[in-house]
Amino acid sequence: VAAGLAAAGVTVAALVESAAPKALLRRAPVWAAHPAKLAEGAGYAAALLRHRVPVLTRHTVVEAHGTGRLEAVTVAALDAGGHVRPGTARRVPCATLAIGHGMLPQTDLADTLGCRLDGLAVHVDTEQRTDVPGVWAAGEATGIGGAGLSLAEGHIAGRSAAARLHGTRPDPAAWARAARARDRGRAFAAALDTVYAPPAHWTEQVTDDTTVCRCEEVTAGAVREAVADLGAGDVRTVKLLTRAGMGWCQGRMCAPAVAGLAGCALTPSHRPFARPVPLGVLARQPDHRDDMSHPTGKETG
Numbered sequence: 001v002a003a004g005l006a007a008a009g010v011t012v013a014a015l016v017e018s019a020a021p022k023a024l025l026r027r028a029p030v031w032a033a034h035p036a037k038l039a040e041g042a043g044y045a046a047a048l049l050r051h052r053v054p055v056l057t058r059h060t061v062v063e064a065h066g067t068g069r070l071e072a073v074t075v076a077a078l079d080a081g082g083h084v085r086p087g088t089a090r091r092v093p094c095a096t097l098a099i100g101h102g103m104l105p106q107t108d109l110a111d112t113l114g115c116r117l118d119g120l121a122v123h124v125d126t127e128q129r130t131d132v133p134g135v136w137a138a139g140e141a142t143g144i145g146g147a148g149l150s151l152a153e154g155h156i157a158g159r160s161a162a163a164r165l166h167g168t169r170p171d172p173a174a175w176a177r178a179a180r181a182r183d184r185g186r187a188f189a190a191a192l193d194t195v196y197a198p199p200a201h202w203t204e205q206v207t208d209d210t211t212v213c214r215c216e217e218v219t220a221g222a223v224r225e226a227v228a229d230l231g232a233g234d235v236r237t238v239k240l241l242t243r244a245g246m247g248w249c250q251g252r253m254c255a256p257a258v259a260g261l262a263g264c265a266l267t268p269s270h271r272p273f274a275r276p277v278p279l280g281v282l283a284r285q286p287d288h289r290d291d292m293s294h295p296t297g298k299e300t301g
């Protein structure tokens, strides 16, 4: 993203990365098996260098400053255990702060259909079938690993579905190449996940007045109080006591942060609505029932 912004003419004040370069080197054998990805990474590094974007590894943003709009952030160095190193904080003027703390598969549709999840991703077999007959899943819903992995999984799911829906058993030899790409893609994604896991003690950097659930304006202090004073031991109880995750996004954004602050596991939440839609959008939809029963569109009273 930083390379893209810089190429588009944006002045990137800094790229702040909490992972250590050492962690990347430790997985060198995995990267070596992906020369195209290595070349892609080298291309980004070269672009950052060309645009003179300062890259701060093993650093994190600990504070954002500004009244009405962002004016600067404070960044600080992290020690090997993920704690902020005292005395390293410094202010970086900027107008926009983009933050990523990892990615989560969007599983609402599969979950609503009753598909089993493996952790936070949809469980699939080698043919990309879920445990619900007639439902296949491919791409990010089954675990995030980039476009190549999604395409390979989609290829396999498509071939499997085409055969199974005709009552025949598919021949995995037909998708051997895609299966190899899938294995490689998953190995690459798993290695990236370990390198870029959020720093172990990230919750220490979240002050009590930090808004965690933006929809319901619930602060980190309120979440901590629910755990320490009111005895909440899971995300659902925290939600009931504080309203964190009860708003518009239904926890899509804040659930991992709430779980981290509460010190409990992030469990999939069952949301009957895959995507919140304002009533006005539904009200403006044409009435398809009339169209279907009267193909000419004429009203019959």
Ligand SMILES: Cc1cc2nc3c(=O)[nH]c(=O)nc-3n(C[C@H](O)[C@H](O)[C@H](O)COP(=O)(O)OP(=O)(O)OC[C@H]3O[C@@H](n4cnc5c(N)ncnc54)[C@H](O)[C@@H]3O)c2cc1C
Binding pocket: 109, 138, 139, 140, 141, 145, 146, 147, 148, 150, 274, 275
């Ligand atoms: C900014 C950005 C940069 C990226 N750069 C790279 C890169 O450089 N290299 C790389 O490998 N990957 C990159 N990726 C990731 C890559 O785009 C994804 O891995 C890939 O698109 C995933 O494919 P998918 O089919 O699983 O999901 P998507 O491509 O997201 O497709 C899901 C589709 O489902 C639709 N949908 C969602 N919910 C519903 C619903 N309720 N009802 C109906 N339809 C619905 C969406 O509209 C969408 O069309 C990038 C992603 C982003 C956001």
